Amino acid sequence: xxxxNKKQEEPSVRERILAEAMHLVASxxxxxxxxxxxxxxxxxxxxxxxxxxxxxxNLHECLIEQLVARWNDVLPKVMLAATNSRGRFEAVMxxxxxxxxxxxxxxxxxxxxxxxxxxxxxxxxxxxxQVWSSALRNYIQDGxxxxxxxxxxxxxAYILHILTIILSGLATFSTMSVVLEQGTSTGRGETELERYxxxxxxxAQASLFVKRSSQSxxxxxxxxx
Amino acid sequence: xxxxNKKQEEPSVRERILAEAMHLVASxxxxxxxxxxxxxxxxxxxxxxxxxxxxxxNLHECLIEQLVARWNDVLPKVMLAATNSRGRFEAVMxxxxxxxxxxxxxxxxxxxxxxxxxxxxxxxxxxxxQVWSSALRNYIQDGxxxxxxxxxxxxxAYILHILTIILSGLATFSTMSVVLEQGTSTGRGETELERYxxxxxxxAQASLFVKRSSQSxxxxxxxxx
DNA sequence: CTTTTTGCCTACCGCATGGTAGGCAGATGC
DNA sequence: GCATCTGCCTACCATGCGGTAGGCAAAAAG
Numbered sequence: 393x394x395x396x397n398k399k400q401e402e403p404s405v406r407e408r409i410l411a412e413a414m415h416l417v418a419s420x421x422x423x424x425x426x427x428x429x430x431x432x433x434x435x436x437x438x439x440x441x442x443x444x445x446x447x448x449x450n451l452h453e454c455l456i457e458q459l460v461a462r463w464n465d466v467l468p469k470v471m472l473a474a475t476n477s478r479g480r481f482e483a484v485m486x487x488x489x490x491x492x493x494x495x496x497x498x499x500x501x502x503x504x505x506x507x508x509x510x511x512x513x514x515x516x517x518x519x520x521x522q523v524w525s526s527a528l529r530n531y532i533q534d535g536x537x538x539x540x541x542x543x544x545x546x547x548x549a550y551i552l553h554i555l556t557i558i559l560s561g562l563a564t565f566s567t568m569s570v571v572l573e574q575g576t577s578t579g580r581g582e583t584e585l586e587r588y589x590x591x592x593x594x595x596a597q598a599s600l601f602v603k604r605s606s607q608s609x610x611x612x613x614x615x616x617x
Numbered sequence: 618x619x620x621x622n623k624k625q626e627e628p629s630v631r632e633r634i635l636a637e638a639m640h641l642v643a644s645x646x647x648x649x650x651x652x653x654x655x656x657x658x659x660x661x662x663x664x665x666x667x668x669x670x671x672x673x674x675n676l677h678e679c680l681i682e683q684l685v686a687r688w689n690d691v692l693p694k695v696m697l698a699a700t701n702s703r704g705r706f707e708a709v710m711x712x713x714x715x716x717x718x719x720x721x722x723x724x725x726x727x728x729x730x731x732x733x734x735x736x737x738x739x740x741x742x743x744x745x746x747q748v749w750s751s752a753l754r755n756y757i758q759d760g761x762x763x764x765x766x767x768x769x770x771x772x773x774a775y776i777l778h779i780l781t782i783i784l785s786g787l788a789t790f791s792t793m794s795v796v797l798e799q800g801t802s803t804g805r806g807e808t809e810l811e812r813y814x815x816x817x818x819x820x821a822q823a824s825l826f827v828k829r830s831s832q833s834x835x836x837x838x839x840x841x842x
Numbered sequence: 843c844t845t846t847t848t849g850c851c852t853a854c855c856g857c858a859t860g861g862t863a864g865g866c867a868g869a870t871g872c
Numbered sequence: 873g874c875a876t877c878t879g880c881c882t883a884c885c886a887t888g889c890g891g892t893a894g895g896c897a898a899a900a901a902g
Contacts, residue, residue, distance in 0.1 A: 442860085503732065548796055556782060
């Protein structure tokens, strides 16, 4: 009876608007994307779009809301994997990576949000980051006490950098990957993205754990310590 | 006698425009920054700005040009430090980091450029990246043959990730650092930025070199291998 | 002194933008 | 059958945008 009585399985106009807006805003930025352009992409008139989203700013809010909602769907899966075992780290990180790799627009949108609305993002970070930040910090600090994690590591800073490398790495991959193309030194039959992500994971792990001998197997399998 | 007869040591109007434009575009993005706003910041009329820069797009080009020029000033210093010794890696990376840390607007502008103009940036990358990319790759590959560098490391991908962590890390630092604030686990009397950069350097080194025992001295001194 | 050039200005223009007002067909409720 | 609500539409508007035309004082050139 309210205004938001939508079923979850229709490819409704509203959802199509959100999808197109997501892509356009992620590609060109919020200011550079007119609601006219979004409406054109959907195939409706501008005023029809304004029926679903009373203002451009409202559309933007819903866009972020949707992204956060999707993230909250993944979060429990991530946290579940975050136990103390060594191989689990890869699982956690890969889950986060896959979230953004599945749709790089997510990373680009979020990165733009950080650049364009620093104050708002700072608020969001302070509210939402403590949940997983403290959990990860504890995980890392436990590892430090056990001796499996580099004692010189700064937990919060490390987490931040890994977050950055994932977010920005996937946001900029399509542009930056030209460096990989001209190198072409991959022996294995990997996608460039796979190659990119593998090295990302290797860096995160090599800089987290104390090394043994020659680590960093490119396989998904965990080589037990 | 031409139109660009400017001396290098005047705080000319043109330079003030470039400075304000740099900051505004880095903060809000190119599309979101009107030339009116830039003129206001400088303290002149919009049309006076258009006298120095015939169009907004031209101003933008000059902005990038200026940034590239500054980078080219630093580049030789970087390449000079890029020899084979182990401690030199830190010197090279720290030089790059300082370039962006000195004025984070550089990082933000460049990151925005990657997001907003992927095609152009791809061209620029292909033209300019080979110079240092191949040099660094050789340096790394030499290290791999000597056994000082992780053999599982993917040189191009590694370089790309380190570049990302520096660029995006410094571009987003002011926003993301709230995570550091709420942690406050620093024993030493460091700035948050120093702490952030130190961990950045530690990650880069720990994921590059094969470890010995407890590495990553926060000091600037090189502990010889 | 006169002419040209430089640097900044006022005045104005065409255009795309985000947003309002209101119409209108079809589905729904009574 | 009639009223209401939903979803999309056409028509219109005020605003701010990037950019053009041209004036005008001071400096430079002859």
